[in-house]
Amino acid sequence: MNTPVRKVVIVGGGTAGWMSAALLVKMLGHRLDITLVESDDIGTVGVGEATIPPIQVFNKALGIDEDAFLKATGGTIKLGIEFENWGAEGDRYMHAFGPIGRQVGMSAFHHVWLQARGEGDTSDLWDYSFNHHAAKADRFTRLPQIPSTPLEGLVYAFHFDAGLYARFLRAGAEGAGVKRVEGIITHANVDGASGNITSVSLKSGESVEGDLFIDCSGFRALLIGETLGIGYEDWTHWLPCDRAVAVPAENGARMRPYTQSIAHKAGWQWRIPLQHRAGNGHVFCSDYISDDEATGVLMANLEGKALADPRVIKFKTGRRNSFWEKNCVAIGLSSGFMEPLESTSIHLIQTGIVRLVQMFPTMGEEPSLRAEYNRQLAFEYERIRDFIILHYHANTRTDSDFWRACANMNVPESLKARIQLFEESALIFRDGNELFAEVAWLQVMWGQGIRPRAHSPLASNLTGDRLKGYLRDLRTIMESHASKLPAHTDFIRTHCAAGQ
Ligand SMILES: Cc1cc2nc3c(=O)[nH]c(=O)nc-3n(C[C@H](O)[C@H](O)[C@H](O)COP(=O)(O)OP(=O)(O)OC[C@H]3O[C@@H](n4cnc5c(N)ncnc54)[C@H](O)[C@@H]3O)c2cc1C
Numbered sequence: 001m002n003t004p005v006r007k008v009v010i011v012g013g014g015t016a017g018w019m020s021a022a023l024l025v026k027m028l029g030h031r032l033d034i035t036l037v038e039s040d041d042i043g044t045v046g047v048g049e050a051t052i053p054p055i056q057v058f059n060k061a062l063g064i065d066e067d068a069f070l071k072a073t074g075g076t077i078k079l080g081i082e083f084e085n086w087g088a089e090g091d092r093y094m095h096a097f098g099p100i101g102r103q104v105g106m107s108a109f110h111h112v113w114l115q116a117r118g119e120g121d122t123s124d125l126w127d128y129s130f131n132h133h134a135a136k137a138d139r140f141t142r143l144p145q146i147p148s149t150p151l152e153g154l155v156y157a158f159h160f161d162a163g164l165y166a167r168f169l170r171a172g173a174e175g176a177g178v179k180r181v182e183g184i185i186t187h188a189n190v191d192g193a194s195g196n197i198t199s200v201s202l203k204s205g206e207s208v209e210g211d212l213f214i215d216c217s218g219f220r221a222l223l224i225g226e227t228l229g230i231g232y233e234d235w236t237h238w239l240p241c242d243r244a245v246a247v248p249a250e251n252g253a254r255m256r257p258y259t260q261s262i263a264h265k266a267g268w269q270w271r272i273p274l275q276h277r278a279g280n281g282h283v284f285c286s287d288y289i290s291d292d293e294a295t296g297v298l299m300a301n302l303e304g305k306a307l308a309d310p311r312v313i314k315f316k317t318g319r320r321n322s323f324w325e326k327n328c329v330a331i332g333l334s335s336g337f338m339e340p341l342e343s344t345s346i347h348l349i350q351t352g353i354v355r356l357v358q359m360f361p362t363m364g365e366e367p368s369l370r371a372e373y374n375r376q377l378a379f380e381y382e383r384i385r386d387f388i389i390l391h392y393h394a395n396t397r398t399d400s401d402f403w404r405a406c407a408n409m410n411v412p413e414s415l416k417a418r419i420q421l422f423e424e425s426a427l428i429f430r431d432g433n434e435l436f437a438e439v440a441w442l443q444v445m446w447g448q449g450i451r452p453r454a455h456s457p458l459a460s461n462l463t464g465d466r467l468k469g470y471l472r473d474l475r476t477i478m479e480s481h482a483s484k485l486p487a488h489t490d491f492i493r494t495h496c497a498a499g500q
Pocket residue numbers: 011012013014015016017037038039040042043044045046047048049050051162183184185186216217218219220222244246281313315331332333334340343344345346347349
């Protein structure tokens with residue numbers, strides 16, 4: 001690329017393709033000509049329903065009205081993820097969004113709470129999570145702050161139908177000028193001298209030319225993998241699950257404002273309530289359980305009647321060695337895959353396209369942009385990888401070979417160091433601008449049974465009755481405010497019921 005970039009071609013119209021098209025046309029549409037090529041015959045991966053709070057930032061950047069979006073996608077609210085049977089069988093904890101307690105002076109809240117435990121307090125860590133109180137009571141409203149207090153209110157994300165989200169974004173993007181070409185791409189054409197992609201050829205004989213190509217072709221990685229030959233760093237030795245079986249079902253009696261993640265003998269099951277159905281799936285490791293057995297486990301654990309036949313999806317956890325190569329940027333499943341345990345895939349699409357918009361190669365060939373983009377994305381992928389490995393590794397289950405192997409595996413040094421620091425001091429530090437904050441690491445480490453031997457001496461500035469009173473007040477405020485919130489179902493019915 002040594003001429004200004006004007007023509008952008010997006011290959012693929014799944015969640016990644018349409019999120020990319022929507023943001024690009026919104027932010028840079030005045031200077032770009034954007035074409036998206038997709039094939040209805042090939043279709044999309046067709047799963048992906050749970051998100052994390054930064055998606056709100058993405059939707060706001062697009063000027064999307066939240067109620068309209070929830071209506072269009074059959075969406076519900078997500079306040080966190082409940083993990084069942086993870087640390088040990090019968091255990092249950094939540095990775096709730098939002099803060100836990102409130103920082104005291106220079107001391108993170110959990111040190112203060114550990115101080116109290118040392119003095120005999122028996123309260124639970126999640127007694128100080130407002131999100132947890134609301135989630136377990138199936139309650140929600142938009143509440144940025146707990147009234148008459150300095151305490152943060154509810155921090156939320158969404159469950160939604162990713163296919164409907166793509167359709168919703170498509171309408172806006174096409175309205176703003178993105179051209180859509182329907183057809184099957186047979187191959188991409190490369191300039192012999194520069195190695196850049198010049199066009200993609202379709203089965204129809206048509207070809208679509210561009211200056212910059214965004215590969216959103218899903219697991220197939222048509223451009224970044226097949227055309228440019230960029231390899232894949234395989235993380236299966238750390239995250240051994242390699243398949244999922246998914247099935248939509250009728251909703252159960254409750255519409256929980258949180259995702260459920262239930263560990264089974266060789267993997268785990270998700271339950272995601274949407275307005276019109278529940279998404280269900282069982283992520284598993286094929287070395288330990290067959291497709292039929294895994295399907296049996298899933299079907300035996302549905303809360304409502306199945307609405308379709310179960311479908312097995314194969315995957316390999318890992319990432320592309322390079323996300324941006326020549327004039328091609330891989331976004332979505334073509335860039336890598338991590339299982340949906342912490343709902344990070346759609347988020348990685350978001351950060352990929354946001355970064356590309358921020359580092360857009362307006363003037364053509366700019367290797368420094370490419371290098372920085374690849375560095376930032378690799379860092380983000382690796383920190384998320386560590387966070388997901390933590391869930392598998394920190395278990396004390398003895399009921400299956402799978403869980404024993406996970407407990408005994410050799411984890412990345414970066415994760416080892418983090419666990420050790422917590423065990424020795426209860427300290428947790430966010431690494432640069434990694435996705436998951438201290439409070440997320442805390443909940444998973446504590447929830448999975450990792451116990452620190454000491455805590456910060458700063459916390460001993462508040463002790464005895466003053467400490468007891470402080471904690472009691474926090475609990476009371478959170479409990480009483482959460483119990484008065486509207487029911488999640490009422491919130492949906494009032495603000496954003498689908499089909500109205
Ligand atoms: C089991 C499972 C569960 C998941 N759950 C979650 C979740 O809860 N939360 C979350 O954030 N993410 C989740 N994900 C990830 C999420 O599904 C994806 O990140 C997201 O859907 C993006 O997919 P994509 O657009 O990259 O690829 P796809 O949806 O596969 O889209 C690929 C596009 O490329 C087009 N295409 C491919 N080849 C050609 C060709 N030759 N010619 C023309 N067009 C072509 C296809 O037609 C399609 O439009 C999950 C993934 C899996 C596998």
